[in-house]
Amino acid sequence: MSAQHVAYGSPPVGRATCDGRRAKTCAVLRPVSCLFCLVSWILCPAAGLAAGTTQIRGYVAGEGRYFYHYPSFADQERSNASVAAQPEYYHRWDNDSSLTFVPFGRVDSTDPERTHIDIRELNYDYIHPEFELRVGIGKVFWGATEFVHLVDVVNQTDWVEHIDGEDKLGQPMFEFAKAGAWGKIDVFILPYFRERTFPGLKGRLRPGITIDRDNPIFESPDKNNRWDFVARYSRTLGPCDFGIYIFNGTDRDPLLYPTTNDQGQPVLRPFYQEIEQIGLDLQWPTGNWIWKLEAIYRHGYFDGYFAATGGAEYTLVNVAETGTDLGLVLEYAFDDRGRLATTPYNNDAMVGLRISPKDAASTQILLGWIQNMDDSSKVAVVEASRRLGSHWKVSLDVWNFMGLAPGNLYYSLRADDFARLELAYYF
């Protein structure tokens, strides 16, 4: 934008002094001073922000979780406190290429597995007029629906972070993209596989048997080093946005295989099969409705299966002239493996109500209800947040698991109803 053009045109301080009789000295000093200028230009947030070429942002957050029932399993605790930080550094050269670095870390008071660091992003993005090339650790989201994310296949879930599954681990990748009036083709080579994170012994929201995260089983002889591949075509056609892809690689969703460890204790070992998967996502607005669909077909070590989730969101704007917007979400999730599915959402209906009072603090409340259609299992969710001042944000999440039936994948979470309060400082 305008500001950055100005900044690109303004010479570094060192160069401005390199004239006339001082040229000789400058010739020696130039590389040093220019390097200094470059470094200070990159690192100085004030100058960078003004230029629009360097941006630093991120957050530091304190979190407390309280589980209001006694735990189902020995070692588990009633509550935990933690601190997390995710700074983000971004630099762009000449509008053509950019560097993004997003480290993340959390320290948790009770669960050592939840104390972890990750590089969410560290990638170099080259923009050519005809194509785009990204190399490094990146994050990609594909999907349309609100409750279940089926087609989002590139990044592994950082499950230990939050049970909503929306936190992702950084994925090493080469990405080649080409866009035109005909749509966009995205090709990814994913040369390293990230294993899913799970809560440890002391953590809640886990199965009764320990997950032996350190001893995963891979179908691929190359284990983590298998090169996965995905190609996606996406386009906006009329009012409709859609994407369709084919993925060949190691399944991000592990099967938890019951066995014993070296000490003879029962454990669950994550088994990562090799799969081929095709996926479709679609968003279609008409009037105040948006129709959404995600569908996949996946086959690999196990029998092929089909899964889909879809529904609609209806927005009521400025209800009764109160200024409040209401969003009503109706979705359904299906997995043709039924009880054998690696997801609890195999035949589930979801209802959500999003309340946005449109106040200066951007208050947002989401009420959700997930009902299994085969048994009595249901989950009630409240997510609420608002800004405090201009840099702070407070969020409250409440998850209640009700009537969980013994066959339900969430059965081990029956005592894990919790409230999570987070206070974050954004910069």
Next chain:
Amino acid sequence: MTQRHTRIIAVCGIAVSLAAGAPAQDPAQRGLAVAQEADRRYHGYGDFTAHLEMILRNSRGQESRRDIRIQGLEVAGDGDKSLCLFDSPADIKGTALLTYTHKTGDDDQWLYLPALKRIKRITSSNKSGSFVGSEFAYEDIAGQELEKHTHLHLRDEVLDGTDCLVIERTPVVQKNSGYSRQQVWIDKAEYRTLKVEFFDRRKALLKTLMVADYRKYADSLWRPGRMTMTNHQTGKSTELIWSDYQFQTGLKAGDFSTDNLLRVR
């Protein structure tokens, strides 16, 4: 969102022939002629970038701010495209809103959420909702395509020493608007919107917009520096301060693609 204010401005104006004393037209013809002339004068910018500072004040005088970078692109034969990029408050930094306005039918709108790297389609047919908690509704900002209103010339009036035309603007599709009608003051000399009164569906005065500090860019483009929207029913107000206007910056359609939302910073 880019052309929102300009649109409002654009809707005012009177046909040159009228000003010159051409044969009288009925109020509807004259109103449309004014709106068309203002629209014509607003356009021809090609593309632009600007910085927008938004100051929200509640009835107790408490303030909160948003910083937004805006870029817009004229599209031949259709509505304009715009991209809003939020720089503050910090928790929504990096959020982007992409809008394709259309002369008829619903606009297309996408929201980019940087934390999830998610591009979300959002509904845009009902434009009466607040824009990021401000006193400006989406329709005040992006819903002012000529074809979406009928116009009526009400009277000529002097506003703060400036000769103005007063135009009434009524939405064609009532259910998608929060207003029963708007009354717009447009100066006769340059067809700039100076004031707008918004009437709610019960026909009561809801809000008043005052537009000030106009500057001329690129020889012919008048753009305001300050817009103040006051809500008479809640006592809240929102001030928009525009700066760093640049025109013909070389933006292309590709800069307004959904794909580009993943890259904008």
